[in-house]
Amino acid sequence: xxxxxxxxxxxxxxxxxxxxxxxxxxxxxxxxxxxxxxxxxxxxxxxxxxxxxxxxxxxxxxxxxxxxxxxxxxxxxxxxxxxxxxxxxxxxxxxxxxxxxxxxxxxxxxxxxxxxxxxxxxxxxxxxxxxxxxxxxxxxxxxxxxxxxxxxxxxxxxxxxxxxxxxxxxxxxxxxxxxxxxxxxxxxxxxxxxxxxxxxxxxxxxxxxxxxxxxxxxxxxxxxxxxxxxxxxxxxxxxxxxxxxxxxxxxxxxxxxxxxxxxxxxxxxxxxxxxxxxxxxxxxxxxxxxxxxxxxxxxxxxxxxxxxxxxxxxxxxxxxxxxxxxxxxxxxxxxxxxxxxxxxxxxxxxxxxxxxxxxxxxxxxxxxxxxxxxxxxxxxxxxxxxxxxxxxxxxxxxxxxxxxxxxxxxxxxxxxxxxxxxxxxxxxxxxxxxxxxxxxxxxxxxxxxxxxxxxxxxxxxxxxxxxxxxxxxxxxxxxxxxxxxxxxxxxxxxxxxxxxxxxxxxxxxxxxxxxxxxxxxxxxxxxxxxxxxxxxxxxxxxxxxxxxxxxxxxxxxxxxxxxxxxxxxxxxxxxxxxxxxxxxxxxxxxxxxxxxxxxxxxxxxxxxxxxxxxxxxxxxxxxxxxxxxxxxxxxxxxxxxxxxxxxxxxxxxxxxxxx
Ligand code: ATP
Ligand code: MG
Numbered sequence: 001x002x003x004x005x006x007x008x009x010x011x012x013x014x015x016x017x018x019x020x021x022x023x024x025x026x027x028x029x030x031x032x033x034x035x036x037x038x039x040x041x042x043x044x045x046x047x048x049x050x051x052x053x054x055x056x057x058x059x060x061x062x063x064x065x066x067x068x069x070x071x072x073x074x075x076x077x078x079x080x081x082x083x084x085x086x087x088x089x090x091x092x093x094x095x096x097x098x099x100x101x102x103x104x105x106x107x108x109x110x111x112x113x114x115x116x117x118x119x120x121x122x123x124x125x126x127x128x129x130x131x132x133x134x135x136x137x138x139x140x141x142x143x144x145x146x147x148x149x150x151x152x153x154x155x156x157x158x159x160x161x162x163x164x165x166x167x168x169x170x171x172x173x174x175x176x177x178x179x180x181x182x183x184x185x186x187x188x189x190x191x192x193x194x195x196x197x198x199x200x201x202x203x204x205x206x207x208x209x210x211x212x213x214x215x216x217x218x219x220x221x222x223x224x225x226x227x228x229x230x231x232x233x234x235x236x237x238x239x240x241x242x243x244x245x246x247x248x249x250x251x252x253x254x255x256x257x258x259x260x261x262x263x264x265x266x267x268x269x270x271x272x273x274x275x276x277x278x279x280x281x282x283x284x285x286x287x288x289x290x291x292x293x294x295x296x297x298x299x300x301x302x303x304x305x306x307x308x309x310x311x312x313x314x315x316x317x318x319x320x321x322x323x324x325x326x327x328x329x330x331x332x333x334x335x336x337x338x339x340x341x342x343x344x345x346x347x348x349x350x351x352x353x354x355x356x357x358x359x360x361x362x363x364x365x366x367x368x369x370x371x372x373x374x375x376x377x378x379x380x381x382x383x384x385x386x387x388x389x390x391x392x393x394x395x396x397x398x399x400x401x402x403x404x405x406x407x408x409x410x411x412x413x414x415x416x417x418x419x420x421x422x423x424x425x426x427x428x429x430x431x432x433x434x435x436x437x438x439x440x441x442x443x444x445x446x447x448x449x450x451x452x453x454x455x456x457x458x459x460x461x462x463x464x465x466x467x468x469x470x471x472x473x474x475x476x477x478x479x480x481x482x483x484x485x486x487x488x489x490x491x492x493x494x495x496x497x498x499x500x501x502x503x504x505x506x507x508x509x510x511x512x513x514x515x516x517x518x519x520x521x522x523x524x525x526x527x528x529x530x531x532x533x534x535x536x537x538x539x540x541x542x543x544x545x546x547x548x549x550x551x552x553x554x555x556x557x558x559x560x561x562x563x564x565x566x567x568x569x570x571x572x573x574x575x576x577x578x579x580x581x582x583x584x585x586x587x588x589x590x591x592x593x594x595x596x597x598x599x600x601x602x603x604x605x606x607x608x609x610x611x612x613x614x615x616x617x618x619x620x621x622x623x624x625x626x627x628x629x630x631x632x633x634x635x636x637x638x639x640x641x642x643x644x645x646x647x648x649x650x651x652x653x654x655x656x657x658x659x
Pocket of ligand 2 (some may be wrong): 014029030031552
């Protein structure tokens with residue numbers, strides 16, 4: 001525990017009851033959790049299997065596991081749980097599934113699957129906007145831990161009554177498909193634990209100590225789940241920062257930090273005030289900015305680091321110019337200061353902002369890794385393959401069946417499928433089972449029947465092979481036997497694009513290789529849980545990601561691009577309370593930087609072919625002027641920069657030829 005400051009040490013050693021560590025960015029909150037896990041295992045001899053830590057992303061969980069492994073010798077950390085709320089919920093349901101009427105191998109539906117069902121249940125003719133609104137009402141009810149009956153009781157407007165009725169039918173549909181959605185991964189465990197004291201006691205016996213990172217971003221249901229798991233004695237350590245609450249739009253309730261004090265009168269609160277991450281100037285910018293938000297908990301962060309470089313504020317002509325400057329600066333710093341690529345991050349408000357940045361980085365041959373973007377798991381061939389895996393694992397999954405039967409198409413049209421769905425429903429069978437029954441097939445056209453029959457045979461064969469093959473071995477067999485590979489080949493214009501799409505399937509197989517044990521269904525479920533920000537290993541590359549995805553991370557050099565009014569703060573968030581959330585987003589961005597920070601904005605942008613003039617973000621004016629170095633538009637400097645970029649480009653080409 002050497003190297004911790006007295007407050008951190010107190011937080012690590014405190015086991016007297018519920019504890020909240022409330023502190024600003026970079027003050028070592030996450031470090032407290034890691035150290036506390038190590039302390040519980042090594043110092044207090046708590047068995048690792050009785051400890052569970054909850055992080056905000058899978059990536060953060062991975063990192064924390066690695067850090068703990070470094071601190072603990074031998075296999076004492078074996079059995080430790082470090083996971084996200086959703087993964088914990090999945091684990092819970094994999095054990096307790098029978099209590100909510102789920103069978104083994106149940107599927108997890110993602111947002112697309114969810115939308116497909118909502119569309120089906122909604123009154124006909126609803127536009128996309130209305131469908132999304134309906135989906136988010138259903139999701140909100142679930143996130144608040146409401147059952148369909150409770151939602152119906154609470155509904156006041158016709159719109160809410162409509163949503164409650166869709167919610168009830170939606171839930172029935174999920175049940176029939178032996179499936180859950182993301183919200184259920186929290187809601188169902190919560191419902192079980194709240195309704196069954198014996199079950200809750202059993203889980204508290206299993207998880208004797210609970211640690212929660214980024215507590216300010218828990219939603220209502222997650223908070224209640226936390227309370228259930230921690231029990232009335234509140235054996236837990238929560239860490240959080242109300243100034244970094246940036247997920248209100250997804251139902252997060254920063255008030256949960258205050259609720260803790262109400263729900264646990266013996267809650268101990270520890271504040272950390274030393275920031276170990278940022279240079280003095282960067283920290284002052286962060287402090288000054290966030291002081292503009294009204295505060296319940298006053299926090300004053302200080303840093304022992306020197307003042308450091310001034311924070312650069314760049315005015316650029318447009319976002320291409322901005323991207324070029326960022327790329328050239330990274331190239332320069334790498335050469336001049338020998339900063340590794342992985343220590344640079346470029347952060348933005350929206351994922352669409354990445355394209356010019358990628359182009360500029362490619363031009364200078366700078367390796368980069370984009371989190372999110374066209375997410376790997378959203379690619380058509382990957383989703384097709386996962387649908388096949390789901391059908392193999394879970395015959396009841398009609399949504400997966402509908403996707404798999406169409407990949408590749410086998411003379412089974414929409415009318416046939418509608419007929420099949422109707423027959424299956426009357427008989428109370430899932431579609432994939434109905435599709436294999438001679439009695440049903442006889443009522444269809446010969447061609448359609450042959451297509452369905454072939455499909456059923458392939459699935460049956462693959463199911464048999466899944467008994468003996470590992471999922472990683474099953475993927476190539478499946479790709480071949482299902483006809484997926486042949487379909488992809490026929491869709492590709494050239495060999496290169498076929499190779500690329502095939503490589504995606506191979507990558508999927510390699511992910512399965514990394515997973516220990518588990519059948520195809522369980523692995524498909526695990527994959528469904530990975531959020532965009534978590535996918536892939538960045539390696540030594542410049543990191544491109546959204547501000548939301550950057551939470552908890554740190555880099556030596558950070559660029560926050562697109563600091564314009566309308567983008568950051570976003571134009572949809574200009575009312576006061578939403579503006580506060582945007583300010584927190586900016587605060588999160590600024591506090592990711594350890595040594596150098598660049599805030600850039602463009603003077604104009606092209607939208608739908610029209611040039612729009614932009615104003616610098618109002619947040620830039622809220623920063624202490626003495627810590628900034630402002631770079632306006634200057635033709636002379638621009639000419640010099642252009643030359644410099646030219647040289648960098650030539651270097652890159654020379655390096656390419658030398659390879
Ligand atoms: P955020 O709010 O951004 O999640 P945090 O409060 O979780 O930040 P950490 O990521 O735990 O902060 O710590 C920030 C940095 O400070 C890390 O590099 C960490 O290793 C370092 N650090 C934390 N505590 C100490 C300490 N006592 N001495 C030296 N370095 C420390
Ligand atoms: Mg942290």
